[in-house]
Amino acid sequence: MKIIGLLLPLLLCLSARAADKPDLALTGKLDGRDNQTYKLVPFDVPAGVDRITIDFAYSGRDEKTTIDLGLLGPGGFRNNAFRGWSGGNKSRFTVSATDATPSYIVGPIAPGRWNLLLGIPNIREKAHAEYTAKVYFSRNGRIPDLLDEPLRAQAGWYRGDLHMHGAHSDGSCTPQSGKGKVPCPLFVTAQAAAERGLDFIALSDHNTVSQANAVRELQPYFDRLLLLAGRELTTFTGHANLLGSWVPLDFRVGSAGVPDWNTLLRNAARLDGFVSINHPIRLSGEICMGCGWTAKPEVDMRLVQAIEVVNGNDADTAISGIPFWQAQLDKGYRLTAVGGSDDHNAKQWSESRGAIGIGTPTTVVHAANLSQHALLDALRAGHAYVDVFGSKDRSLEFTAKGPDFDAEMGDEVKLAQNTKADFSLKVANVGGGSVEIVIDGRIANVIDQPKIADASRTFAFTWTSDGHRHWLRADVRGADGKLSLIGNPIYVNRVAPAASP
Ligand SMILES: [Zn+2]
Ligand SMILES: [Zn+2]
Known part of the structure; x- marks a missing residue:
């Protein structure tokens, strides 16, 4: 049972890209005494970080509690390190040397003590609120998943x-x-x-x-x-x-x-x-x-x-x-x-x-x-x-089915000598045009009737491998003979070139 318990999350991770985990979670509590005050929530930014992204959430909105947000770099206002203020209008923001969420100021990310700046324009006398600021540090220019939804x-x-x-x-x-x-x-x-x-x-x-x-x-x-x-x-x-x-x-x-x-x-x-x-x-x-x-x-x-x-x-x-x-x-x-x-x-x-x-x-x-x-x-x-x-709406879908693979454009497959694969080319909305199958750079005569009589048509051919390296792809020409769609190859038995000196 234990093994299954371990395997399942692993499989889930493989099937979907795991979201970034925050580097820090800054939490705190507020009550009526904090009404109309400002608070600093300190956090340390290590060297090498080139982007800070913050995702902020708090409770008590139903009681009209409001928390405003801002950001101060090392030294704060006195060090000219004010990095912006979004009031209550954004709960997620990012700052880096190249770009920042509007309300925030672009600039290098200095390592050291930063502060999330909280303003509390309203919390009722008997109200309580909890907040969490998830802080994500990026390195090497990586854009976090949070900004790439x-x-x-x-x-x-x-x-x-x-x-x-x-x-x-x-x-x-x-x-x-x-x-x-x-x-x-x-x-x-x-x-x-x-x-x-x-x-x-x-x-x-x-x-x-x-x-x-x-x-x-x-x-x-x-x-x-x-x-x-x-x-x-x-x-x-x-x-x-x-x-x-x-x-x-x-x-x-x-x-x-x-x-x-x-x-x-x-x-x-x-x-x-x-x-x-x-x-x-x-x-x-x-x-x-x-x-x-x-x-x-x-x-x-x-x-x-x-x-x-x-x-x-x-x-x-x-x-x-x-x-x-x-x-x-x-x-x-x-x-x-x-x-x-x-x-x-x-x-x-x-x-x-x-x-x-x-x-x-x-x-x-x-x-x-x-x-x-x-x-x-x-x-x-x-x-x-x-x-x-x-x-x-013009489309080209070039696929191959072999003894142990289903491939689409761009895929690499292995196909032993004298083994067959079924290739299929589905073309839509190029009526009156024609298709070309290109094998190793030359147009190959593998389709009897390359004309696309109707707007859309599916072509098929069977190809037998000689065991060597080949690449097969498809192009589509329009009724005027001009190149209309250019397909990427399916690679058979590709051997990657060796490292250059
Ligand atoms: Zn250009
Ligand atoms: Zn150019």
Whole structure:
């Protein structure tokens, strides 16, 4: 019986991500004598903490007891360490060097004695109240679960744009007067993405993370649009998005601290970041400085998670990232194909009626829920496809069933020589188009009738393994012959490349 008692919680932990536990729980009692007073609740912040998040609860609200909140760093007001006051309007807040909940002040987290500041505007003479402040310390830029609660709890296919620029870099749009261009406020960007019907966007301004604080304010309002932490690492020898972290990172590839891209990528890996190489096939020059991928020495692709195979509307052009991506897959790397609009004008999509701008292309991700960690986990796993024109409803589901596996896009399976697997390709809302199965980078003639006669169709083929390493994926072309959906591979017998010297 004891063993079962131990096993059950363990299994529950494996099936669902365990929530963070608070580092401290500060508790206390108040009564009528505390009416209209201020109290300090001290707590010690260890070195290395870069974010404090506080979740506050108290009893007695039914008796009109009210407790206001504020925060003081080491030395308090006298040391210019006042970190904000939210009165009775927020029960949960966070402060860090890059972002803070509105009412609170962004700044470094100094180790030492901090104080939660309580104000008690009302507690009746005979009333009693108890409060608990759960304090969460973050390190290494980790965003606690408390700040990453899913916007939508259910598993599903979520549509978003992983690459765009706004006021925090070189994104601009027409101001109120309609004349000229100004740095485009993040609100306009988020509003455009919401109107476009997207579920998530990554705010990938060039090298900076100043957008983090605006995100902290905007996210509660955009409760159907997840705003992913992002930046575009923009160097003289290539661009790559780093998603999932707001920690500032030295991007100066070629300087003393960051001699090469591998150093930068290793630093990004320490932040649990998700890295995609952007628009790899561009000519670098005076028109687009550092845009092409010319990293020397060659990067260790194991430090990269994705390739941006479509940037804006380049899918069927000579500068498409698809051949670059497929060349990496052929070497044995497991890299997720993603798309990004690289939009620099949030109003562009509405002015152009959606043909370009935010959401073109869209990356569609099969995630456990709509939260940052679930989306990035799904992207790392390759459970995604690119919708080149950013439709709202075109879909591609490529799966494989073997003797001992059910696989979806991005999965790795083992299939012994002369063993068969049944592949299935379900396509929706690309009527008049056709499908292509790509095996090891070449279009394979495994489907007799590749036309999609109706709006939606399911294709199937059986494939026999030769015991070697292969990758199989599917693309869909529209009725006009243009690439419409780009699927990620199912990897068979993949052998990961050895460590580079
Ligand atoms: Zn770029
Ligand atoms: Zn860009």
